[in-house]
Amino acid sequence: MKKTRLAFGILFGSLLMSGCALNKMIKLANDQQLEVTPNPLELHADKVEFEMSAILPPKMLPGGTSYSLKTFYQYGTNEAELGTVEFKAGDFPNSSSTTSRKSQTFSFAYDPAMAKGDVMIQGVAAKGAKNKTTEKMKVAEGVITTSLMVEDIVAASYADHGYNDKEELEPTNVEFFFEQGRSVLRTSEKNSDRGKDFTAFVADRNVTRTVTITGTHSPEGTETINSDLSQDRAEAIEKWYRDMMAKYDYKGMADEIKFVLKPVVQDWTQFKTMLNGFDGVSSDEKTAMLAVVNGTGTFEEKEKALQKLSGYKKVFDKIYPVLRTAKTEVLTVKVKRPNPEIAVLAKQIGEGGISADSLSNAELLFGATLTPSLTEKEAIYKAAIKKQDTWVAHNNLGAVYLQMAAAASGADVKKNVDLALTQLEIANKQKANTPEVLVNMATVYMLQGDNTKAYDVAGTVSGATGDALRKLNTLKGTLEVKTAQYDKALMSFAGADNSAEVSFNRGLALVLKKEFSNAKTAFKDATDKDSSYAKAFYGLAIVGARTSNATEVTNGLKSAIAEDSSLKEKALTDLEFRNYADAVRSL
Structure with missing residues (x-):
């Protein structure tokens, strides 16, 4: 019987001591330091994330005890449990003489109903099966939802229609041929199919920007004697063109046409191009001719050397006449609907x-x-x-x-x-x-x-x-x-x-x-x-609030509300302006 009473006394004493320890922990909880960052909370993407740091005073964690901070987000009549920050005495061996610190990150999915609410904590002191709780306490206020202001910009992308409404130029090309050593444009050339088509083209009075005439000569000596032959042939085409413009009453249009004369003198380029495509001589004969043209010596010396080669007569009869030309390119404005x-x-x-x-x-x-x-x-x-x-x-x-x-x-x-x-x-x-x-x-x-x-x-x-x-x-x-x-x-x-x-x-x-x-x-x-972008003025007011510039807050909100009066109601409940409530109400 005495043993039973002794055991009961020990148990009662233990419970009493345990209860005293928990009561002391709850009392010391009044000195705990809690900080939530950011405060108010902020919405980013679709979630709210924050860090809570807790500092417990010395002697708050006696041996064998633990202290937990249950964390909630309370909004309206709803409460969302977010998690717990737990201190165990065993993890803080020096807690009897020093503070105990711990930080933890929390996050929760955002719902629009959560805009107005509070982060609440409740402390729980525990030893064994016994525990005592503190009153619930507010540690942070609501959620700043500035991120929701993002504009849903409808970037409608149109594919190219394929039509060019800018001025486009169309080329018309024609060649006129001259007799050896001469720059007179013969009547037979003017009356040829090429000449008649070109005359009809000019008669249509197309809006023309440039006329480029390239005069050339063939390599034989009589051609090179007259160094102005290519220029003269180009000028002959220009004169004929101008005569036709006068005939077909171009008037002021003629002054807007730019004539470009390009005499080509002692140039083997076109000759080589035509020789490569000419089937009137053998490949060996072509090789020999190209060796001369690409070799050393003056233009006249090369032409005299060509005369000594097999196949020269065929080249002289078939290729040289084509080189005695004036090539004309006319760039006219493409006709389009306005x-x-x-x-x-x-x-x-x-x-x-x-x-x-x-x-x-x-x-x-x-x-x-x-x-x-x-x-x-x-x-x-x-x-x-x-x-x-x-x-x-x-x-x-x-x-x-x-x-x-x-x-x-x-x-x-x-x-x-x-x-x-x-x-x-x-x-x-x-x-x-x-x-x-x-x-x-x-x-x-x-x-x-x-x-x-x-x-x-x-x-x-x-x-x-x-x-x-x-x-x-x-x-x-x-x-x-x-x-x-x-x-x-x-x-x-x-x-x-x-x-x-x-x-x-x-x-x-x-x-x-x-x-x-x-x-x-x-x-x-x-x-x-x-200048009527209300949300942008509101954004300037937010910058003012976050940089503690009351003038920018007032000016920004005034301009925003002037463009959209509904923004005053938003500002009144917007935690961005929690420190400027009186100023907002006065707007």
Whole structure:
């Protein structure tokens, strides 16, 4: 009986001592130091991550005890358990005389309902099976959701229509032949088929930019005696051309035509070219002649040496006459419809008012670019698909639907996104993996909320150049901000469209990586490009708040609210401005 009482007394004493130790731990918990970084929490990509460091005072971890910090995120009537920071006395042998420190990283998937909430902790002192808890305590406030401000830039990529509306020059070439040693353009040459065609060409009064006349001579001695022969032959063609312009009433048009005379004197190039293609002499005879031409000596000496070779008579009769020419190249302006005419015809074709054959396919596709109306573009591209079913027309129709989605709201957004995807899938089937189609398909997935798939598709694009490359970089940069790849985003934006939206997203990436000076520059660039860009002014206010500049906060919010009054309500609940609540309310 005495032994039972003794055992009970020991147990009771042990429990009493244990209870006293736990009570002391709970009391000392009032002196614990807890720090959450960042505070408030920040959303990056689709999760919230923070670090909590805890410092326990000396004597808070008696032997055989443990102390845990249960961590929660409390929002509305909901509470999400995040994890526990646990201190075990055995891990801190000097805890009786020194502080005990520990840090731990927590993260949780973000839900929009979590924007307003608090990080809470509850301490639990334990020894064996017994434990005591502290009251729940707030250690951090809410979530800053600035990253959600990223603009979903719809980088609609249009494929090239294949039409060149710039001035193009078309060459017309004709050769006239001269008698040996003479520069007179014979009547027989003017009346030849070549001469008649050339006369008719000049009579059409084509808009002409240049007339290049290359006068040549054959190698024989009588030709080289007159060093001006090539020049004279070129001038003979020029005179005839000018006489015809006067006859056909060119008037001021003649002054705009540049004549270029190019006399070729003592040059074997054309001779060698014609000899190589001449089958009137044997290969051995050609070799011997080329050896002379490519050898040493003056032009006259080489020609005299040729006269001594077998086959010279045939060359003299067949090749030399062709070298006594004046070659004329006329560059005239290609006749095209004026752009306004193409625009009107394309619209009429889209409306079904005239036949699609009124324009070429390239002209019709180009006509779609001449109207700012997305509805008219849609009709024209549909007509182009009926006229000639190409991947370009399907892709560009898909791009139109993307732009319509960007301008729409409610159910119309999904409707246009779905229409875009249908066209893009057809385009990709007709010609797989073109940069424009893939960029547009990735944009569709972004608008559908699947950023991972959008980024994967964008990553498969190869060979993009020009506008398609800029659109690709715009899309990638936007997705990289959304997925918290801020350094990559800045690299992408360096080669993206030069738009206010791109400047804004660049500024946002810089804010989120805490480069506030550069962020300020980017937001100002956005407002310079679009003076009514409310979100960019709001971004400047955020920079002001993060750099403790009250003036910039006030000025930025004033400008933002002036352009979009709904931003005042946002600012009132935005933790970015938690230290400027009175200033925000006064705006």
